[in-house]
Amino acid sequence: MSALLWLAAAIVLTVAEMFGGELVLLMLAGGALAAAGVDFVFEPPLWVDGVVFALVSVLLLVAVRPIARRHMLNRPAVLMNTEALEGRPAVVTEQVDATDGRVKIDGDVWSARAMDPSQVLEPGTHVTVVEIDGATAVVWRA
Known part of the structure; x- marks a missing residue:
C-alpha cells in the first residue's frame, strides 16, 4: 500500500x-x-x-x-527569424544605396540599404547581410 x-x-x-x-x-x-x-x-x-x-x-x-x-x-543557440539572416550572403536585385534598394536572401526579396552611405551597389553584386533593421536588410559588399 x-x-x-x-x-x-x-x-x-x-x-x-x-x-x-x-x-x-x-x-x-x-x-x-x-x-x-x-x-x-x-x-x-x-x-x-x-x-x-x-x-x-x-x-x-x-x-x-x-x-x-x-x-x-548551455544549449546551443538556435538563431531564429531575422537573427538567422545576419551574416548570410545576398544578391542585389535592384540598385542599393544609403536609403533604398532590394536584395535576394535565400530566395526572398528584402528591401535593403547599404551600410556605408557612400556605397552604391549595382544589381548582381554579392553582398553580406550585416543586420536587419526593421524590415530592411543592411548590407555590405562581400
Whole structure:
C-alpha cells in the first residue's frame, strides 16, 4: 500500500516541478520512485522506504542535478527569424544605396540599404547581410 503512496508522491512532485523548473522537485520525485520500487519488490518497514528515499534523493541532487542544469543552461543557440539572416550572403536585385534598394536572401526579396552611405551597389553584386533593421536588410559588399 505504501508503494502507491510513494508513487503518488513521485507524480505530485513531478507535476510541481513543471511549475518551478529548478530540478529539485524532480530529484525528490526520483527518490520517491525509488522508494516505491523498493517497497513494491521487498515490502520492508516504512523507515527503510524513508532511508531509500533520502539516499536516492541526495544522490540525485548531488550527482545528477548539476549535470542536468549545465545541459539546460548551455544549449546551443538556435538563431531564429531575422537573427538567422545576419551574416548570410545576398544578391542585389535592384540598385542599393544609403536609403533604398532590394536584395535576394535565400530566395526572398528584402528591401535593403547599404551600410556605408557612400556605397552604391549595382544589381548582381554579392553582398553580406550585416543586420536587419526593421524590415530592411543592411548590407555590405562581400
